[in-house]
Amino acid sequence: MFNVKNAARPKAIFTLWIRLNRKLATVDRLAKWGLVHDTTCVLCKNVDESLDHMFLQCHYAGEVWERVLTWAGIHNNRPKTWAQFMQWSIQHGKGKTTKAQLFKMILVEGVYAVWNERNKRIFEDKKCLIDEVVKNIAYVTTVRSPISINKIISHRKI
Template identity: 45%
Template sequence: MVSTSTDHIKYFRFLNYWMDNPQFMETVHTCWEKKLASTVQWGIEAGKECVLCKNAEESAEHLFLQCQYARKVWKRILESIDQHSTVPLVWEQFQNWCIQNGKGKRATAQWFKTVLTEGIYGLWIERNNRIFENKSKKEENIAKEIVCVTMARISFKNSKM
């Protein structure tokens, strides 16, 4: 399945069903479009290497899909919703995987969409905390936080129905 511009619009329309935080959606949308700027492009001297694993140059694809730190976070959070697949390593495959697993209104799709967006945002926040505040957390702690926020969001959404 090849993702199209229409798929991207549909994807964000269904992600936006519960999200009121514009900064959050901007981060997720920027990630989705693979337009994350490095700190060097923002005029910040933080280096080009990934601050999460320190093993590769930072890019959107590396930060969210290929970084060993991120892969451990994804594994833990996906297991929490009984999603036993592996996050793809290639951006276009990741987009198709997201669209495929997030389709529909069934509970598993809702969990998947929420975990996905919280995962992206959580990894981005961790990256920024390391760069701007010199603070870091272990991947299991980030994963636990993402799962807790996901559970709260799903519970809140369901209580409004």
């Protein structure tokens, strides 16, 4: 059973975050070793896929971040490299304030959504519009958030 009011939740998010980061780093390395043949980014079909590109520099991811961060009321000055992004997320995700919790949720959901979209395109040959992805992040964040966060975001349009 998963209780959203459980005090362990920030820790669970953090664990997920670290695990995800390791997994993503592995994928990045595979591409560098030439074990993945077509390394073009499937989100823009324009540039070689890398962590920095796929999650931060690609216009697809950029638009997703732009919209969800604005929606969440987070000052949108996200870094453009994965290493800086990790630092940024640790810095702003620190503590138990409502703002920090919302920030962490948005980051985890955002990274997951971009990763999921990438895999859908590669393995299922399916595509989602940015608008659908963004609305889904907002929906999931609203549904899963504790009351303190829910009060802030539930009335916001995305």
